[in-house]
Amino acid sequence: MRNVRPYDSEQPAKLRRRPKKQPTKKPDCGAIGEAGAHESAIKHVTGTALYVDDMPEPPGTLHMAAGGSLHARAKIISMDLSAVKAASGVVDVFTHEDVPGELDVGPVYAGDPLFAVNQVEFVGQTLFTVVATSYELAQKAVALAVVEYDVEAPVVTVKDALQAQEFVLPTHTMQRGNAAASVAGAAHRLSGEGYMAGQEHFYLEGQISLVIPTEDGGMHVHTSSQHPTEVQKLVSEVLHLPLHQVTAEVRRMGGGFGGKESQAAAVSCAAAVAAHHLQCPVKFRLPRREDMERTGKRHDFAFNYDVGFDAQGCLEGIHIELAGLCGYSPDLSEGIVDRAMFHADNGYFLNQAKVTGHRCKTNTVSNTAFRGFGGPKGMVAIECVMDDIARHLGEDPLTIRKRNLYKPGKDTTHYGQTIEQHILPDLIEQLEQSSEYWERRQSIQAFNRQNRYVKKGLALTPVKFGISFTAKHLNQAGALVHIYTDGSILVNHGGTEMGQGLYTKVAQVVANEFGVDVSRVQVTSTRTDKIGNTSPTAASSGTDLNGLAAKNACETLRQGLLAFACEQYSVSESQVVFANGEVQVGPTTLPFGEFCRLAYMNRVPLMAHGFYKTPKIHYDRENANGRPFFYFANGAAAAEVVVDCFTGEYRVERVDILHDVGKSINPSLDIGQIEGGFIQGMGWLTTEELCWDDKGRVMSNSPANYKIPTAFDVPRDFRVAIYEGANNEDTVFNSKAVGEPPLMLAIAVWAALRDACASVADYKMSPRLDPPATPERVFMAMQAAQQFVASTKLASENQESEAIYEK
Structure with missing residues (x-):
């Protein structure tokens, strides 16, 4: 017998009754600069924090499973799904022929079909999906498919891809001065190589989506994604709908680490196709094994170097070559390999340098973002160089590291940015x-x-x-702030919460602007119908972008409230102070809530939209130079x-x-x-x-x-x-x-x-x-x-x- 949830629509009314909730106090959180608990800390430890799979399922919700390829590289000769369709509990089966709009769901470049067509390029690539009355029945039905393949030899390793010159995108080079001449003319010269394997994200909550058709023909998508706008965009393209008919919502994720930046979208798109045809809610959750087999990971990287240095171990010239194992499609590999190249200096002045980055195509799942993007790979490579120089010269590695650090006069990177x-x-x-x-x-x-x-x-x-998206247009954010007449504040912004505390920090920023306790501030689910055109929560920029967008909205509200206070009480702005949950206006002190009610009665706007874009950044990729x-x-x-x-x-x-x-x-x-x-x-x-x-x-x-x-x-x-x-x-x-x-x-x-x-x-x-x-x-x-x-x-x-x- 399957586990019964208290809200399960198939159970009698008395079992569906919502359990009594004990009132929970928000965790204490201080002002800016003071230590405080995560806004969901109590919910996390008591099990009351709701993730997508914990949400009450709407009546008639169906469950999905995906049938994947058994081979890494093959042509599909035939696919017999008759036994799948006849299996117990199966409602329908979907293939590429059932997609009403665009088939490709690649995040930047094409190459990621929602369903395979004629050929497969990695083990586990989706051939079809099954929708059934339960998760278990859908999983059982998938195994009944009969697929005939013409199997070909796959390209699996970086070495094989380099030998075959198989790349998902062109090779890129960053260069400063004449590295080859400097290496050749140096007093000492070393070369070496290494290989850094990938990493599984292993988020606690796997990839999942619940898609609910709306009355106007659109879709409401509950997704565990770091990039709800991308989910919205791709679902709209797959279903051939305008963007305003698709809403993507994220309250929290049980971990992301980059694994839900681009690859969560395909799960939502597959569920949306079924929800569109069946006009009922569809939930798609990958079991752990399939999640680990069918979703991308941190890229493997091979590297080699040729370095010249003086008797003190200071670099005179270096050529570093980095080759990322990208998998079968581009996904986010352009930026990931670029990031590895940007960070091939770590904290060191490379002097005359050439850094080359290859994006290798293999018949494996397409690798994707992971905490640090490609940065850790470039850093391991240069730290290997520092160790090797130290051993060659008989010095302590820390001594060599310190001698090569950026310093005034030696402060320009190999891509032209000055360390300030x-x-x-x-x-x-x-x-x-x-x-x-x-x-x-x-x-x-x-x-x-x-x-x-x-x-x-x-x-x-x-x-x-380095902090910023290297894709300049992503360095922007919006926020919406409401002040209610009781003095409570509601905030919505484009960042997503995956356990890192973004919501907590934004709440602190907003509370600080109005001089109130953080318990007065509530940050709500990230939704594309509240804040549109959001950037992914990635590149470590969540607080930088969304915190300043929220602050900008608060400043607009404060300015309106200040003007009202000055007019109402005939005082100057310097005589109006927001602090300690109160508003002091000259000799008069009002509780913040009472002041807000007074402002409302005088038709002062109590909601505002904020926006922020990161200044100063630019990068000319063609010339590999700028300030990224x-x-x-x-x-x-x-x-x-x-x-x-x-x-x-x-x-x-x-x-x-x-x-x-x-x-x-x-x-x-x-x-x-x-x-x-x-x-x-x-x-x-x-x-x-x-x-x-x-x-x-x-x-x-x-x-x-x-x-x-x-x-x-x-x-x-x-x-x-x-x-x-x-x-x-x-x-x-x-x-x-x-x-x-x-x-x-x-x-x-x-x-x-x-x-x-x-x-x-x-x-x-x-x-x-x-x-x-x-x-x-x-x-x-x-x-x-x-x-x-x-x-x-x-x-x-x-x-x-x-x-x-x-x-």
Whole structure:
């Protein structure tokens, strides 16, 4: 018997009665700069927060499942769906022939058909959908399809794609000066390569949508999406409807991390096609296994470098080549590979530089956005270079990193943007001292000399992450603010809440503008019929954009209220103060609610629309030059690890983090993002291993065979601090974005593991250690270090023998 929900329309009335709700107090949240709880914190821990699958289902709701391809590359010879249609509970079956409008649902470029036509390009690509009276019956019916294929050999790896010159988009290059000549003329020269695997988003709430037909022939779409406007646009195109007939709504997501920026739309579009034909609500939820097999992930990246440097380890020239595994279609890969290229400098002055980015096409699911976009991949590549230079010169890697940091006179990036605020030198110096880096370095080296079978590693790595969408038009936001006559305030904006605390910060911004407690402010579901043409909640820009849009609306309202107060009480604007839930007008003090009622009675507008667009940014992609980022968020982490040389197993002993968030709006939320981002980054770099077979099937498709970090993986000694300093740019209260940058702090763990492996060779070489640095890879890196020692010893013995022979 299936579980019965209290609102299930199939059950008797007495079971459908809404359970009594106990009144819940909003979590306390202070003013700007004060720590406060997430606006849904109590709902999260008590289970009362509603996600799409928790919503009461409208009467007659049907459930959907999708039939996917069994092969990565094949022509479809025939497809017999008769047994599917005849299965128990099945109401209808849909294919590409049933789409009334556009078939392609690609977010930027074409290439993502809602249903496959004639051929398939990855395992799991949708062939048809089934609509049934229950989720279970729909899932069972899907398995009855009989499909005949003409199977072809797939392209699965980056190496295969490069050899075949298979790309989803053209190669792009960023260049400053003459890198080749500078590398060739440098006193020292190194080259190397590596491979960074992808990462599964593993959001707690999977991809899901509930689509309800409206009385005017449109659709109301409840979606778990970071980009409701894109869902609205693509549903309207698929159904051949004007945009105003489609409303997309998002109250919250159970995690997104980029996985719901573009790929949530296809789920809504498929459900919308069925809802259009059947004229009833349709819910489409992917089970975890299918979600992991059929949705995109963080891109794999291969990289190689050729670098020239002086005796101090300072770069004179470098060529970095990055190749992203994009999958079968472009999706967001243009911007993702661009972002990897932008961040191939991390915090370092590359001098004469050439950075090349390839977008490789493979017969795998189309990879997509992931926290950091492509930035982490470029950063790992340059941190590998810093380690290799240090080992070559016999220096500590931190020394080489500090010598190459951007500084006045060496502050122009390889894409032409000037670094205007040099935070990293001071931030790193503070972390060096607070983490006791040099004292620990000495004790770790002594430990490694005394212990043959257990080694320790230590690394301190920086982060410089550019904040803004690199697609300029996305850097805009709108907000709508209502003040009611009791003094309560309702806010709607274009950002989506996925657990990061955006709604909480926006509520704080609005409360601050009117001098009221945040409990007076309610932020409502993101809806495209309230705020149209929204940008995705991504690129760490949610608070920057939507917070300032809301602030702009509040300023309009305040100006109207100020003018009213001055006219009503014959005072100047300087005599009107909004504070402590009251409005002081000269000698008169009124509660905020009473003042709002008075304003209403005098026909003063109590609602306003706000808008914000990011200034200063521009980028000429043809010439690969400009200012794509409004500002940079910075940080650094020091990580210490201990490794078992017999097995490669390791433990992260201690992590010290100092991170730059400007003037924090809410330190509790910011520290939570720093901690969570770091742990997710550590998972990508250590335990989370995506496994594919040579047929293009993802083998790591469940929690049983894909290992995200658990509470036991959190460093035993975990110290997180916020760097004191306001943003020099005019952001919302001079704060800085904090969503994505902390993920890259975890590079320190990978570098520390590499440091431990290098200790086996007395730090004379840097063994290759491709992320994720699983125990197996760590063991192999240590074996490589031991082989280096053996070969060096043998070479030395041979030289001695030759010298004796000659003598």
